[in-house]
Amino acid sequence: MNRGDWRLVTVTALALWSFARPSAAAGLTEGSRLAEVYDTILSAQFSSVDAQLRRTCPPAPAEACTGLGVVSRWWQILINPESRRLDAGFNDAAQAAIVAADAWTRREPRRAEAWFYLAATYAPLVQWQVLRGERLAAARNGKRIKDMLERALRLDPGMADAYFGIGLYHYYADVAPAYAKFLRWLLLLPGGDRQQGLREMLAARDRGELLQGEADYQLQVLYLWYEQKPREARALLEQLDRKYPTNPLFLQRIAEIDVTYFHDNASSASAWRSLLDRALAGRVYEPRVAEMRARLGLAETLIDTHSIDAAVAQLQIVIGANPIEPIGARERAETLMRRARTHKIF
DSSP states (O other), X not given: OOTTHHHHTSSOOOOOOOOOOOOSSOSOTTHHHHXXXXXXXXXXXXXXXXXXXXXXXXXXXXXXXXXXXXXXXXHHHHHSTTOOTTHHHHHHHHHHHHHHHHHHHHHOTTOHXXXXXXXXXXXXXXXXXXXXXXXXXXXXXXXXXXXHHHHHHHHOTTOHHHHHHHHHHHHHHHHOOHHHHHHHHHTTXXXXXXXXXXXXXXXXXXXXXXXXXXXXXXXXXXXXXXXXOHHHHHHHHHHHHHHOTTOHHHHHHHHHHHHHTSOOXXXXXXXXXXXXXXXXXXXXXXXXXXXXXXXXXHHHHHHHTTOHHHHHHHHHHHHHHOOSSSTTHHHHHHHHHHHHHHHHHO
């Protein structure tokens, strides 16, 4: 999967401005309470999400909570994307949530947040479809998201969270690889504007009720891949890690950025050790999986700094554990062990 393709078809949207009067029920009902659920998801406290959703809906709309349940499942996959054990449950939940949100739009077609939540429910499904190589299905659903957010903003132009999706569309439609632009043409989607999209995303992050943490995660991707701003990307990940330290993904990304973009092996090793400490203390989601990732990342950094014995010690633990997940952990450890031995010989 190329790095530009799946972002094009995630939370896609383009607002075609109209002067329709906003609906009477403007904004997101109980937005602050729903944002608290989103914080729990980004904290990777997934075992607490269902109970929190039951306390939140009502008074928040049931469809909003159903959609956040899908987001919760998606983040579990995103943290451990090689594993497919959650895929079937995720797909079933996404389809059920779409049916529920679609029924809401039929009951209240002039309710802007009904269209927003229908789009939001499709968004994790699209990301999952691209992750699993279902690009055409993702593109089709991306067009549906565009239409839904477009309609939501006609009804309520002040719905700030919807503009983040608009910004994503404008940005990635401009920077997308050629074959993704062909899909855009095939589906009659309008073109993009990189700078406009970035402005819209930043404004939505500052004013939105629901997507601020998600926005920071998405923004660090484009800073890293397209804006050549790795320091800004790292700073966003640091903010996310401070706010959500039980989510191992953010510290993992920091460790990878340090070595890949700054060639700072010492800083990368420090990040991997911090992640390892959290995992061993049980302070992150799926601590055993995080432990194996941290040991592998730390070992590779130690090999690069010629700390071979320390690297071998980490790799022996992984090989001895023979973990089921992360998928391919033992094979990677054995590959790194051969590399370590070659370094030691020379």
